[in-house]
Amino acid sequence: MTEKNRIAIAILALGGQGGGVLAEWIQHVAREAGWLAQGTSVPGVAQRTGSTVYYVELARAGADGRMPIMAQMPMPGDVDVVVASELMETGRAVLRGFSTAGKTTLIGSTHRIYAISEKQVAGDGRGNGEKILAAARERSARFIGFDMEAATERTHSVISVIMFGALAGSGALPFPREAFEAAIHHSGKAVKSNLAGFAEGFARAQGEIAMPQEEGLEIPTPTTTMGKVLAARARAGLPDAALANALHGLAKLMDYQDGDYAALYLDRLERIAALDRAPFDLTQEAARHLALWMAYEDTIRVADLKVRAARFERVRDEVKVKDGQVLTVTEFMHPRLQEVAESLPAWLGRRVMGSAWLDRALSKGRHVETTSLRWFIALRLVAMGRGWRRSTLRYAEEQGRIEAWLDRAQKAARTDLARAAEIIRAQRLIKGYGDTFERSLERFAAIMAQADGGAGAEALRDARETLLKAA
Amino acid sequence: MAERSFKSEVKKLTAGEGETFTGEGILAVTKGLLQSGVAYVGGYQGSPISHLMDVFADANDLLASLGVHFEASASEATAAAMLAASVNYPLRGAVTWKSVVGTNVASDALSNVASGGVTGGALIIVGEDYGEGSSIMQERTHAFAMKSQMWLLDPRPNLTSLVDAVEQGFRLSEASNTPVMLQMRVRSCHMTGSFIAKDNVRPAMTVGEAAAAPVRDTQRIVLPPANFLHEVEKIEQRWPAGIAYVRDNKLNEWFGQDSETPEIGIIVQGGLYNNLNRAMELLGLADAYGSSKIAVYCLNVAYPLIPEEVSAFCAGKQAVLVVEEGQPEFIEHELNTLVRRADLQTRIVGKDMLPRSGEYSAAVIRDGLGKFLRAHAPHLAPAEVKPDPLPRDVAMEIPQRPAGFCTGCPERPVFAAMKLVEKELGPTHVSADIGCHLFSILPPFDIGNTTMGYGLGTAGASAFKPKDKRAIAVMGDGGFWHNGLTSGIGNAVFNKDDTVTLIIDNGYSAATGGQDILSSRADNPERVTKNPIAKAVQGVGAKWVKLVERTYDVAKMRDLLREAMTSPEKGPKVIVAQSECMLNKQRRVKREQGKVLANGGRVVRERFGVDSDTCTGDHACIRLSGCPSLTIKSNPDPLRQDPVTHVENSCVGCGLCGENAHAAILCPSFYRARIVSNPTGWEKFRQGWRARIVGWMQARDDRARMARAF
Structure with missing residues (x-):
C-alpha cells in the first residue's frame, strides 16, 4: 500500500440499495484509523428509483496540522475507487469518466436491474452487457466484477454490505479487514447477516470476473416410444442446424397436445427443410417459430399450465415460502366470451358466441384461487379440453393462419431464402392475450401484407424491429 | 412521520464548548442556530433542505427545553412572514426552504421584511438546488438578494465555515438591520464532516416574552410615508453598515497572497472554493491544503461586494478570473463596475472562459482555468488534454434511469386508470403539478402537458374552457394545502371552470420526505391532522366531489374519471384519490409486523x-x-x-x-x-x-x- 494523503471513492447505486449506508461505513472505518472523511450525495428525487452518486473523500491533515480542502463530487481522472451496484451503473461510472485506465480500482456488480426503457419494449430492449464489461476492463487499473445480487441472496444480506466486503477485499484502501468488520459491528443493525455478506463480498473480490449464471437449457432426450420415433425422424429428415430447435419443439408440442400433433409439426417442418440449403437458417427459425405458434395459448393451455405440480413448486420457490407457512395462490383471469367460445367444440362455441347472458357474466375479471379445491377442479376440467382441442374454433383458426404463413414462406423460399426466413421470423410479433393478442395479429398481418407487396428481407426485418419496439 | 428519522443524530446537538461535532451539514447548521441563541425557527420542506426541517421536528424536545419555538410552516410565504417577529423585537429567527422555487413563493413577505428592516437577526437558509437533481436550475437566489437588498452568504463548503456563517449571519443582520440569506448548496446540506462545537445559548428574549410586551413602531410598517423612508434607509444606513461589518470582521477570505504571479488573480464564490482548489491542485497550482500559486479572493459574502476589498485585490493585476456559477453573471457585472469606478485597468474575465450553464465541477473549473492561463499567464498554463469519451456504441447501451414511482406507490394506479381513459376518450390536456405524481410525465405513462408550480395544477388548467373535452388537472395533497385550495379549487369554482381535478391524497407530503400535513391520517402529538381534503373543497363551493378510498381499484378509478370527463354537470369536478404513501406505509407496517412475528x-x-x-x-x-x-x-x-x-x-x-x-x-x-x-x-x-x-x-x-x- 503506497502512502497516500487522499483517497477518492465514488459509489454509484440505485435508490434503496443502501449507497448512503455504504458511504457511512467507509467513513467510519477511515475516521477510526485517524483519517479525515467527508461524504456527499444528492438524494431527493433521484432517490426514487433513479441512480445516485455518493462521493467519499478520505484525507489526512498536513504535517503542520493544516486541514485538507475536500472536493464535493468525483473528479474525472482523479477517482481511486469506484463501487457500482449494477452492471449499467458500472458502465455509467465509466461513461462519466470516474474510472481511469491505470488508476482506478473499479468494483461493479455484473447483474442487471433493467431501466424502464429496456423493460417496456414489447420485444427485447435490453442493453448489451458485453460491451460494458469490455469498457470496464479497458478503463480501469483493475476491474472486480461479480453478481452481487446472487451474493446477496446466498447470504440473506443486502447489496451494500456485499459492496463493502468487495471494497475491503480489493485491498484498495489502507485498512485491515477487521477495521471494516468493526464498522458493521458499530452500526449494530443485522450484524450477523451483514458479516456473512461482507465475507462473501470479500472472497468474491479475489475471484475471476463473473457474469450472472443463466439456467442451462439442455436439449431434451426422448423418454417414450413415440418421442424416440419422432426424434429419430427429426434427425433423419432435418439439417443439424435446426435439430436443437426441432427437438425442443417436439417436446413442447407433445406436452401441449400429443404425438400426432408433434408429427404434424415435423411434416410441416420437412416441407420447409426441403427448400432450404446450408447454413439452414430458414429451417432453424421455422423449427422455433412453428413450434411456438402451434403451441398457441388458448384457455385449455393456460388452465393446464396453472394446475401442474411443478408450477405449484415453482411458485413456492419464487415467493420463498418457508416450512410452517400457508400459501394460497390467486390467478387474475379475464377470459372473454370469445376465448371461452373458442375453446369449446366448434358447434357449441358458435352457439355460445352469440349469448348476451354469457357475455355479461364474463365481463368481469375473476379471482381464481387455484389452491382452493373448487377452483383447482374447475381449472383441471378446462385443462381436460385438450381432448377436444382439435374440434375447437380456435384450432381451426390458428391452423388456417399457420398454413397461410407457411405457404407464403415456402413460396418465398423458392427464390429468396433470406426473405422466407424473415416471413417466418414475423411470428415473433404474435403475443399476448385478448386485446394485446389482437393488436399483435394486426401487426403480423401488416408485415405479411408487406411481404405480399414484394418487400425484401431487409425491409421485412426492419419492419419487424420497428413494430416490436412500437408496442 | 418523516422518511428519515434524526432522533439519534439530534442528541449530538447538545454538544458543548470544545467538543468535536461530527455529522451532516444540515445538523451543523442547526447546531449553529442553537449556538446563536435563536428564538424561533420555521420553514417549508423540499430538497435539499427537507432534512433540516426533519431535524428541527425531531429536535423538538431540545428546542422546547431551550425556549426555542419551531413551526412547520404552511408554505414558504408563511415562513418568510414569520420573520415579522424580528422586526420590532431583538429576537433571532431563522426560516428555511428550497430555493429558487420557495423564494418565489416567499418573495411577497421577503420584500416587506426587507423594506421595514429588522431589529433581531433574521436568517433565511435557502437550499440552493442548482445542478444535479434540480428543478429550475437556471434561476439564482442571488437575484432576490439584489432586488430586495438582503445580504447573501455563500460560505466555503466545510462544516466549520458553515457554522461560522450562521453565527456571523445573525450578527451581520443585526448590525445592518437587514435580513441575511445563507445559501446552502445541495451537496453541502448532505455533506458530512466535523467542527468544534460551542455551548447552546438560550435566546435572550423568547417569543412568549415578546408577545407579552408588544412594541409598536409605525416607522417599520410598509405604508406611506414610512416606506419612502425605508428606501433611503436601505441606501444610506443599512448598506454601509452591512459593508462595514463584512469588511471589519473579514467574512471574505484571501489565499495565495504572496503568489509568484501577482499579475493575475481569481475571485470565487465561497461555495465553489473547494472545487477551485481541487482544479488548481491537479494543475500543480495549489496544494491539497489551500496554499496557492495564484492569489484567490474568496467571496463568502456573495452579495454585497465590498468595493475597497475588490479594488485592493485587483490593483496591479492584469486579469482576474471570476468563478461564478449560474447566469446572469451578476458578480462579474458588479466587479466590472467596481473596477471601472476605481479606475483600474484590470481585465475581469469569467463567462468567456467558463461555461454559461451547468455546474462548476472541479473538472469544469480546471478547463476554464486552463483557458484563462493560456490567455493571461501562459507560463503557468497546462498542456491541453484531449478528451477521451466512451465510444458512442458503448455509451448507447447505458440506459437513462428517469425517476419513477416507488414500489407499490398508490399514485401509479391513478395514472394506469388515466391511461385506460385516454384509450377510450382520446388524449386530453393534462395540467400536472409538483410532487411525486409529476413522474407521470415520464415513461411508461407519458401523461402531462405542463407544470406551473407547486399546488398550481388546477390553476394551470384554468385557461382551458372546453367545448366537449375537459382538461384534467392533477394536484398533490401537499400542494393542495400549500396553496391549491385557493389558487386552484376556489378559483375554479369562482370562474365556473369545467375542469377535472384529481387530488392525490396519500397522507403525507411524500415527495419531500413524508412529512405530516393537515390531512394526514396519522396521529401527531405536535400538530393537528385528520382534516379531510373533501371537506375543504366543499367548503369553498365545489359541488361535484367524489372520493376514492383505495386508488388500487383501477376499474373504479377509470370509471370515475370517465364520469368526471363526461358528466353533463358544469363547474369543477374534483376527485380525491386516497391511499397511503407506500414508502411510509411499509416503514410503519414492517415495524408492527416484525413485532407480531417475534411474538x-x-x-x-x-x-x-x-x-x-x-x-x-x-x-x-x-x-x-x-x-x-x-x-x-x-x-x-x-x-x-x-x-x-x-x-x-x-x-x-x-x-x-x-x-x-x-x-x-x-x-x-x-x-x-x-x-x-x-x-x-x-x-x-x-x-x-x-x-x-x-x-x-x-x-x-x-x-x-x-x-x-x-
Whole structure:
C-alpha cells in the first residue's frame, strides 16, 4: 500500500440499495484509523428509483496540522475507487469518466436491474452487457466484477454490505479487514447477516470476473416410444442446424397436445427443410417459430399450465415460502366470451358466441384461487379440453393462419431464402392475450401484407424491429 | 412521520464548548442556530433542505427545553412572514426552504421584511438546488438578494465555515438591520464532516416574552410615508453598515497572497472554493491544503461586494478570473463596475472562459482555468488534454434511469386508470403539478402537458374552457394545502371552470420526505391532522366531489374519471384519490409486523408473481405500471427470444398488477401469493387436506403426461 494523503471513492447505486449506508461505513472505518472523511450525495428525487452518486473523500491533515480542502463530487481522472451496484451503473461510472485506465480500482456488480426503457419494449430492449464489461476492463487499473445480487441472496444480506466486503477485499484502501468488520459491528443493525455478506463480498473480490449464471437449457432426450420415433425422424429428415430447435419443439408440442400433433409439426417442418440449403437458417427459425405458434395459448393451455405440480413448486420457490407457512395462490383471469367460445367444440362455441347472458357474466375479471379445491377442479376440467382441442374454433383458426404463413414462406423460399426466413421470423410479433393478442395479429398481418407487396428481407426485418419496439 | 428519522443524530446537538461535532451539514447548521441563541425557527420542506426541517421536528424536545419555538410552516410565504417577529423585537429567527422555487413563493413577505428592516437577526437558509437533481436550475437566489437588498452568504463548503456563517449571519443582520440569506448548496446540506462545537445559548428574549410586551413602531410598517423612508434607509444606513461589518470582521477570505504571479488573480464564490482548489491542485497550482500559486479572493459574502476589498485585490493585476456559477453573471457585472469606478485597468474575465450553464465541477473549473492561463499567464498554463469519451456504441447501451414511482406507490394506479381513459376518450390536456405524481410525465405513462408550480395544477388548467373535452388537472395533497385550495379549487369554482381535478391524497407530503400535513391520517402529538381534503373543497363551493378510498381499484378509478370527463354537470369536478404513501406505509407496517412475528403472531404477506410459461413477453403490463418490482428476465423457454416479465421479491403486494390485468384485460400470467406465517389451527388443517387431494390429482395428471411426453 503506497502512502497516500487522499483517497477518492465514488459509489454509484440505485435508490434503496443502501449507497448512503455504504458511504457511512467507509467513513467510519477511515475516521477510526485517524483519517479525515467527508461524504456527499444528492438524494431527493433521484432517490426514487433513479441512480445516485455518493462521493467519499478520505484525507489526512498536513504535517503542520493544516486541514485538507475536500472536493464535493468525483473528479474525472482523479477517482481511486469506484463501487457500482449494477452492471449499467458500472458502465455509467465509466461513461462519466470516474474510472481511469491505470488508476482506478473499479468494483461493479455484473447483474442487471433493467431501466424502464429496456423493460417496456414489447420485444427485447435490453442493453448489451458485453460491451460494458469490455469498457470496464479497458478503463480501469483493475476491474472486480461479480453478481452481487446472487451474493446477496446466498447470504440473506443486502447489496451494500456485499459492496463493502468487495471494497475491503480489493485491498484498495489502507485498512485491515477487521477495521471494516468493526464498522458493521458499530452500526449494530443485522450484524450477523451483514458479516456473512461482507465475507462473501470479500472472497468474491479475489475471484475471476463473473457474469450472472443463466439456467442451462439442455436439449431434451426422448423418454417414450413415440418421442424416440419422432426424434429419430427429426434427425433423419432435418439439417443439424435446426435439430436443437426441432427437438425442443417436439417436446413442447407433445406436452401441449400429443404425438400426432408433434408429427404434424415435423411434416410441416420437412416441407420447409426441403427448400432450404446450408447454413439452414430458414429451417432453424421455422423449427422455433412453428413450434411456438402451434403451441398457441388458448384457455385449455393456460388452465393446464396453472394446475401442474411443478408450477405449484415453482411458485413456492419464487415467493420463498418457508416450512410452517400457508400459501394460497390467486390467478387474475379475464377470459372473454370469445376465448371461452373458442375453446369449446366448434358447434357449441358458435352457439355460445352469440349469448348476451354469457357475455355479461364474463365481463368481469375473476379471482381464481387455484389452491382452493373448487377452483383447482374447475381449472383441471378446462385443462381436460385438450381432448377436444382439435374440434375447437380456435384450432381451426390458428391452423388456417399457420398454413397461410407457411405457404407464403415456402413460396418465398423458392427464390429468396433470406426473405422466407424473415416471413417466418414475423411470428415473433404474435403475443399476448385478448386485446394485446389482437393488436399483435394486426401487426403480423401488416408485415405479411408487406411481404405480399414484394418487400425484401431487409425491409421485412426492419419492419419487424420497428413494430416490436412500437408496442 | 418523516422518511428519515434524526432522533439519534439530534442528541449530538447538545454538544458543548470544545467538543468535536461530527455529522451532516444540515445538523451543523442547526447546531449553529442553537449556538446563536435563536428564538424561533420555521420553514417549508423540499430538497435539499427537507432534512433540516426533519431535524428541527425531531429536535423538538431540545428546542422546547431551550425556549426555542419551531413551526412547520404552511408554505414558504408563511415562513418568510414569520420573520415579522424580528422586526420590532431583538429576537433571532431563522426560516428555511428550497430555493429558487420557495423564494418565489416567499418573495411577497421577503420584500416587506426587507423594506421595514429588522431589529433581531433574521436568517433565511435557502437550499440552493442548482445542478444535479434540480428543478429550475437556471434561476439564482442571488437575484432576490439584489432586488430586495438582503445580504447573501455563500460560505466555503466545510462544516466549520458553515457554522461560522450562521453565527456571523445573525450578527451581520443585526448590525445592518437587514435580513441575511445563507445559501446552502445541495451537496453541502448532505455533506458530512466535523467542527468544534460551542455551548447552546438560550435566546435572550423568547417569543412568549415578546408577545407579552408588544412594541409598536409605525416607522417599520410598509405604508406611506414610512416606506419612502425605508428606501433611503436601505441606501444610506443599512448598506454601509452591512459593508462595514463584512469588511471589519473579514467574512471574505484571501489565499495565495504572496503568489509568484501577482499579475493575475481569481475571485470565487465561497461555495465553489473547494472545487477551485481541487482544479488548481491537479494543475500543480495549489496544494491539497489551500496554499496557492495564484492569489484567490474568496467571496463568502456573495452579495454585497465590498468595493475597497475588490479594488485592493485587483490593483496591479492584469486579469482576474471570476468563478461564478449560474447566469446572469451578476458578480462579474458588479466587479466590472467596481473596477471601472476605481479606475483600474484590470481585465475581469469569467463567462468567456467558463461555461454559461451547468455546474462548476472541479473538472469544469480546471478547463476554464486552463483557458484563462493560456490567455493571461501562459507560463503557468497546462498542456491541453484531449478528451477521451466512451465510444458512442458503448455509451448507447447505458440506459437513462428517469425517476419513477416507488414500489407499490398508490399514485401509479391513478395514472394506469388515466391511461385506460385516454384509450377510450382520446388524449386530453393534462395540467400536472409538483410532487411525486409529476413522474407521470415520464415513461411508461407519458401523461402531462405542463407544470406551473407547486399546488398550481388546477390553476394551470384554468385557461382551458372546453367545448366537449375537459382538461384534467392533477394536484398533490401537499400542494393542495400549500396553496391549491385557493389558487386552484376556489378559483375554479369562482370562474365556473369545467375542469377535472384529481387530488392525490396519500397522507403525507411524500415527495419531500413524508412529512405530516393537515390531512394526514396519522396521529401527531405536535400538530393537528385528520382534516379531510373533501371537506375543504366543499367548503369553498365545489359541488361535484367524489372520493376514492383505495386508488388500487383501477376499474373504479377509470370509471370515475370517465364520469368526471363526461358528466353533463358544469363547474369543477374534483376527485380525491386516497391511499397511503407506500414508502411510509411499509416503514410503519414492517415495524408492527416484525413485532407480531417475534411474538409468534399470525402475519399475512402478499406479493405478486408471473408464470413465465404463460407470459408471452409483450410487456403490456409494464407499460401500464413501471413498478420497480415488475421487471424482466431471460425467457426460460429455449424457443422464445423475448424476455418474460418477472416480479422481484421486493414486491409489496399492492395489488395493481392484478387490477391492471383485469381492468385492461391483459394476461392470465399474474398470480397473487398470500403467505401466512404462524397460521391458525384451522388454516393448517385446511391446507393439509387440500394439499393431499390436490397432490393426488396432480400426481395422476403427471403420470398421464409422462406417458404421452417426448
